[in-house]
Each structure stands twice: as C-alpha cells, then as structure tokens.
Amino acid sequence: MAPASPPSERKEAKVLGRAFPIGEEDTAARALMRLGDGVPLPFRGDGAPTVRALVGEYRQRLQAQDAASVALLVAGLALTSLVSLAVVYQAAEDPSPVLFYNDPKYAHTVQPRNVCSSADADAFLQAFNSPPQIARLRVVGRACDEDSRGSSSGARVCCGARWWWLRSLGACASRHRDDHATQQPGNVAFDVSLDLTPFVAGDGRLASEADAQALERHLHARNPLEVIVLRKQVVWQNWEDVATNAKQALRGLGFLGTVDVRLEGHEEVVVFRNHPWQNFVRSPAAQVLVVLTLVGALVWVPYLWARQRTVRVESRFWVNVDPERYWEHLGPGLHPAHGYRPEGQAPGG
Numbered sequence: 593m594a595p596a597s598p599p600s601e602r603k604e605a606k607v608l609g610r611a612f613p614i615g616e617e618d619t620a621a622r623a624l625m626r627l628g629d630g631v632p633l634p635f636r637g638d639g640a641p642t643v644r645a646l647v648g649e650y651r652q653r654l655q656a657q658d659a660a661s662v663a664l665l666v667a668g669l670a671l672t673s674l675v676s677l678a679v680v681y682q683a684a685e686d687p688s689p690v691l692f693y694n695d696p697k698y699a700h701t702v703q704p705r706n707v708c709s710s711a712d713a714d715a716f717l718q719a720f721n722s723p724p725q726i727a728r729l730r731v732v733g734r735a736c737d738e739d740s741r742g743s744s745s746g747a748r749v750c751c752g753a754r755w756w757w758l759r760s761l762g763a764c765a766s767r768h769r770d771d772h773a774t775q776q777p778g779n780v781a782f783d784v785s786l787d788l789t790p791f792v793a794g795d796g797r798l799a800s801e802a803d804a805q806a807l808e809r810h811l812h813a814r815n816p817l818e819v820i821v822l823r824k825q826v827v828w829q830n831w832e833d834v835a836t837n838a839k840q841a842l843r844g845l846g847f848l849g850t851v852d853v854r855l856e857g858h859e860e861v862v863v864f865r866n867h868p869w870q871n872f873v874r875s876p877a878a879q880v881l882v883v884l885t886l887v888g889a890l891v892w893v894p895y896l897w898a899r900q901r902t903v904r905v906e907s908r909f910w911v912n913v914d915p916e917r918y919w920e921h922l923g924p925g926l927h928p929a930h931g932y933r934p935e936g937q938a939p940g941g
Contacts, residue, residue: 620679673885684871691866694720701725707866709810713804716863721907723795724859727788729831731838731931735781735849781849782931786922787858788911792826796907799825803905810903816867817896820903826857828911829940834919839924842908849929857909 645865692708710718798804811819835853840852864870871897872878882892 593642608675625807651712657835658745662704668820669875669885671812673881673888675894676881677878679765681868681872682882684875685868686866686871686876688866690792692716692719693837693866694863701859703859703861713807713811716807717796717798717907720822720861720863721824723789723792723794723796723909724826724857725789726859727792727857729786729788729834730854731780731782731784732852732854733783733842733847733848733849733931734852735779739870744862779820779849781847782929784931785856785909786932788826788828788913789913791832792857793910793912796824799906799908803907806903807905815899815901816865816866817873817899818901819902820863822861822863823904823906824859824861825906825908826855827908828855828913828915831911834915837919837923841923841926842928842931845926845928857911 598776688710690707691711691809694706696703702725706719706722710714710716798807807820810818835855838853839851864874882888922932925932925934
C-alpha cells in the first residue's frame with residue numbers, strides 16, 4: 593500500500609480543488625492567479641491523480657511567472673530604447689535656417705565646414721564648390737635594376753609658386769630625401785610634386801547639363817536621406833605636352849628608368865540635408881541604440897538600404913597657365929637623380 597501524502601499536500605489539493613477544479617480548462621482568472629501564487633518546495637508524492645495534478649499546476653505557475661518576467665524585461669528595454677531614441681531625435685532637430693551642410697569627417701582632405709541656406713543651385717555651388725585643395729603636377733621616376741645601383745636616394749619636392757614666381761619655382765620648394773627609396777617597391781628614384789593650386793581658377797562649373805539637372809532634382813527632392821557627392825576635377829588643357837617634354841628631358845639627362853607624369857587634382861565633398869530625420873539617422877547614439885535592440889536592427893538595416901541614395905555630380909576647375917611658358921621655367925630645373933632641383937641651388941642643398 594502506497595504511503596499517504598503529507599498533510600500540507602492534502603490541504604493544497606483541497607484548496608486547489610475548491611478554487612480551480614482539476615481538469616477544468618484554463619481561464620484568464622486562473623492564469624492571473626498563477627502569477628501571484630507561490631511555488632512550494634518539491635515533494636515526494638505517491639503518484640495519485642491529485643498529486644500529479646498539483647505537479648502540473650506548479651509547473652504551469654513557474655512557466656507563467658517566467659514568461660511574465662521575460663515580458664517585463666523586454667517591455668522595459670523597449671520603453672527605455674524608445675525614450676532614448678526620442679531624446680536623440682529631439683537633439684537632432686536644428687532650428688537654424690540651414691538647408692545643406694557638409695561634414696569634414698567624410699572627406700579625405702582637410703575641408704572647412706560649409707553651410708547653405710538656400711535651395712538655389714547657384715547658392716549651393718557658391719557654398720560648396722570652392723577650388724580643390726590639391727592640384728599638382730607629379731613626376732615619378734622608377735630606376736631600373738642597373739640604374740638603381742648608381743642612382744642617388746629619392747627625393748620628394750612640393751613646390752608652390754605664382755605666375756610671377758615661375759622663374760624661381762624651386763625657391764618655394766621643400767625637398768625631402770629618402771635614403772631608403774631604392775628599397776621601396778618599384779625602385780622609386782624620385783617623386784616630385786609641383787603645386788598648381790595658385791594657378792587654379794576660382795570659379796568652377798558643372799561638367800555637363802546632366803550634372804546640372806541632377807543637382808536641381810536633388811535640391812528639391814523629398815527624400816531626407818538623399819545625399820549628394822560633389823566631385824571637383826582640375827583640368828589643364830594640353831598638359832600632356834609638359835609631361836612629354838619632362839620625360840624626354842630626363843631621358844636626355846641620363847635617367848635610364850621609367851618616368852610617370854600625372855596631373856593630380858580632385859576632391860570630393862559630401863553634402864547632407866539638414867533634416868531632423870537625416871541628422872537622427874546619422875547620429876552615432878541612434879545607431880548604437882538600434883543595434884542594442886537587435887530586433888530594431890533587423891528593420892533598420894533594410895530600411896536604410898532602401899531609402900538612402902547618393903547623387904554624384906562633377907564640377908571642373910581650369911589651370912590658368914600656358915603649358916609652354918610653364919615648361920620654360922620647369923625644364924631647366926629637372927635633374928636625373930632628384931627629379932627636380934631649383935635653379936641656382938647647390939647640389940648638397
């Protein structure tokens with residue numbers, strides 16, 4: 593004969609049977625009672641139907657209380673995240689009349705922070721279409737294996753001069769020698785950069801009519817997440833003649849390696865719309881909060897992928913110096929070992 597259940601278990605069974613008869617379907621009141629009822633310590637039953645019903649009831653109490661705890665934690669996290677996001681959104685609102693602005697941290701060069709308060713194309717270009725900060729003629733000489741043994745160390749020259757200083761281009765140059773140039777990839781014998789920014793015209797124009805139309809559409813677009821990238825390109829007509837003359841002159845001076853002459857002059861400016869939603873989306877605090885919610889990130893990433901759009905337009909700036917006159921003052925300074933040496937400078941200078 594099986595041992596009888598302890599008095600506490602029999603009392604619990606009677607109370608449970610009077611409040612909620614065993615076998616009766618779950619109701620809202622019964623589910624609510626499970627959240628507040630306690631759970632006794634495990635006991636050893638005799639396997640009777642009443643005891644088995646008590647064990648099942650205790651298990652349901654534990655499950656209901658665990659589910660309620662998880663729901664409270666999730667609700668607390670969601671409420672905290674929503675309040676934090678609301679605070680970040682309020683901080684993203686800018687009451688100023690600025691409509692467009694650029695962010696220097698997205699630039700590869702040091703750029704000032706500019707703003708524009710008008711949706712007019714001319715005002716937009718006046719604010720952001722300033723001359724690029726880099727415009728140079730770069731001459732790179734790579735020595736061959738036979739020539740690299742007798743060649744001197746490489747040199748880097750950055751020269752800046754205005755038109756009336758062309759006769760002394762090297763006077764404004766600073767040369768930095770690299771004693772390990774022959775160990776660099778490609779056996780770079782010299783790397784010379786001649787600054788052209790003093791000769792770049794201050795007014796840049798859009799490259800084509802398509803760029804002008806794209807700019808107009810962007811200025812009146814309704815998508816706050818649309819950004820525009822203004823690419824500034826430096827153009828120098830017939831600069832290839834200077835490049836050809838430099839290659840031939842260096843070869844005539846005895847440099848046996850290869851010479852690469854490049855016109856380098858471009859800059860990109862990323863312009864954002866001063867809209868609360870745009871500022872909110874770009875806010876690092878908002879991005880961190882969305883990632884922490886996990887579920888929000890599953891919606892956030894596809895939304896940004898679908899809504900973000902980048903418009904690219906190109907403007908061109910011209911170098912206002914005649915290639916022939918420029919060559920008249922550049923040619924005498926070319927050197928087979930250093931690439932360029934200012935006229936009148938001592939060999940060890």
